Amino acid sequence: MMCGRFYLDVQQDELMSYFNLATVMQLPPRYNIAPSQNIAAVLVSGRERRVVNLRWGLIPFWAKDEKIGYRTINARAETVESKPAYRAAFKQRRCLIPASGFFEWKAQKEGKQPYCIRPRHNALFAFAGLYEHWRNNKGEQLDTGTILVTDANAVVKQVHDRMPVILSPEHFESWLDPDNQNRSGLKEMLKPWPEDETDLYAVSRKINNPGNDNPECIAPLSL
DNA sequence: CCAGACGTTGTT
DNA sequence: GTCTGG
DNA sequence: CCAGACGTTGTT
DNA sequence: GTCTGG
Numbered sequence: 001m002m003c004g005r006f007y008l009d010v011q012q013d014e015l016m017s018y019f020n021l022a023t024v025m026q027l028p029p030r031y032n033i034a035p036s037q038n039i040a041a042v043l044v045s046g047r048e049r050r051v052v053n054l055r056w057g058l059i060p061f062w063a064k065d066e067k068i069g070y071r072t073i074n075a076r077a078e079t080v081e082s083k084p085a086y087r088a089a090f091k092q093r094r095c096l097i098p099a100s101g102f103f104e105w106k107a108q109k110e111g112k113q114p115y116c117i118r119p120r121h122n123a124l125f126a127f128a129g130l131y132e133h134w135r136n137n138k139g140e141q142l143d144t145g146t147i148l149v150t151d152a153n154a155v156v157k158q159v160h161d162r163m164p165v166i167l168s169p170e171h172f173e174s175w176l177d178p179d180n181q182n183r184s185g186l187k188e189m190l191k192p193w194p195e196d197e198t199d200l201y202a203v204s205r206k207i208n209n210p211g212n213d214n215p216e217c218i219a220p221l222s223l
Numbered sequence: 224c225c226a227g228a229c230g231t232t233g234t235t
Numbered sequence: 236g237t238c239t240g241g
Numbered sequence: 242c243c244a245g246a247c248g249t250t251g252t253t
Numbered sequence: 254g255t256c257t258g259g
Binding site for chain 1: 228229230231232233
Binding site: 037 | 256257258259
């Protein structure tokens, strides 16, 4: 696991205030967002901060077919700058992906136990992401994205050794600014989220099936 | 030069 | 599109 | 990430 | 075992 499943259940006004947005649609609550599905992303387009939909799984602009997107749901923060699939997006097309929490699976003798990870005080996580525009052979455009991953903090390490890169609001503007070419400054932001701002609890295996999209997916499980 | 990859994690 | 391997 | 498919031809 | 679909 790394970051292959998350959820987003947020009110319009919370989303607007956390990301300093002028306007945004109320998003339907989603409890089991899986790769290849649409994810909401905050990005700067024409000097304006807005929310768009991206298909989760970044397809590089040069890709001949879209199947590469099944293997590009995450980008390693340590190498994202130089990987052919990501470096152009890292320079020009950075985004933030709002999440109420994310899921990781712990491998055990009895099988894999899913856990939900949530922010302790904030309403939301803001995952560091990249996006890309791709055209198929019919000329139709598809906007896709990926979530950066890094080492797990001490709390998440109980279940897995990697986790999404989560940015704090002080970094939003400089991460989103397409003109920001300060590569060392950008990489400096890609550190594990503080463990004392991280809560973790076991959830039902209902989360395993991407077809299950309801509050039972995030309900605490008593083990 | 051309051909082929371009991604992550976990498991063997 | 661009890099690596042959 | 997990779940589910993974093959061909011919007939309905 | 590995790929595709969600």
